[in-house]
Amino acid sequence: EAQVTQNPRYLITVTGKKLTVTCSQNMNHEYMSWYRQDPGLGLRQIYYSMNVEVTDKGDVPEGYKVSRKEKRNFPLILESPSPNQTSLYFCASGTGRYGEQFFGPGTRLTVL
Amino acid sequence: KQEVTQIPAALSVPEGENLVLNCSFTDSAIYNLQWFRQDPGKGLTSLLLIQSSQREQTSGRLNASLDKSSGRSTLYIAASQPGDSATYLCAANFNKFYFGSGTKLNVKP
Numbered sequence: 067e068a069q070v071t072q073n074p075r076y077l078i079t080v081t082g083k084k085l086t087v088t089c090s091q092n093m094n095h096e097y098m099s100w101y102r103q104d105p106g107l108g109l110r111q112i113y114y115s116m117n118v119e120v121t122d123k124g125d126v127p128e129g130y131k132v133s134r135k136e137k138r139n140f141p142l143i144l145e146s147p148s149p150n151q152t153s154l155y156f157c158a159s160g161t162g163r164y165g166e167q168f169f170g171p172g173t174r175l176t177v178l
Numbered sequence: 179k180q181e182v183t184q185i186p187a188a189l190s191v192p193e194g195e196n197l198v199l200n201c202s203f204t205d206s207a208i209y210n211l212q213w214f215r216q217d218p219g220k221g222l223t224s225l226l227l228i229q230s231s232q233r234e235q236t237s238g239r240l241n242a243s244l245d246k247s248s249g250r251s252t253l254y255i256a257a258s259q260p261g262d263s264a265t266y267l268c269a270a271n272f273n274k275f276y277f278g279s280g281t282k283l284n285v286k287p
Binding site: 099101106109110111114124125156158159163164165166167168169170171172 | 212224267277
């Protein structure tokens, strides 16, 4: 089944403890991206990647890192999480920057 | 900064009614626009993608239109059903993606 998977689905952590949220897609898509969704603010793009080893900042990249060493994986790294990064995170992939986007199921992160 | 607006924020209709959801954006230099539905606690499901060169796209009871010059897209849902109840989001692609805040639709049996 064609899909985007994210792990973990739920995570509660403490301020300053480094964490990684994994994202994987099995559709051979070149384009992948990360979003956060917050009440009243909607979905905002954090980072995106056009292809392996090519990443760029979205609208709200501060406090996040990404890497794209393989086509199928695009992990989101929070080096020192803070409470304002408590949010619902979505990974997405697409056939290209101008193609249809497909979303993962989301990761609900709480930073205490 | 690009802005994408969806009106209304919430809509409640009786089953069987035809309805229109609106999405407006501030820049006509749009590459494409995608409509999604989001069910509570779930991810986003893609409904329709309209490229900037297209005027409309159809899938089943759904029809989406795009008017770049006026900065508007509409999602038309025909013969609404309770299963259509969800939040509908539009995403405009200006080389980066910008989402509207969504329209929460409730279709009453």
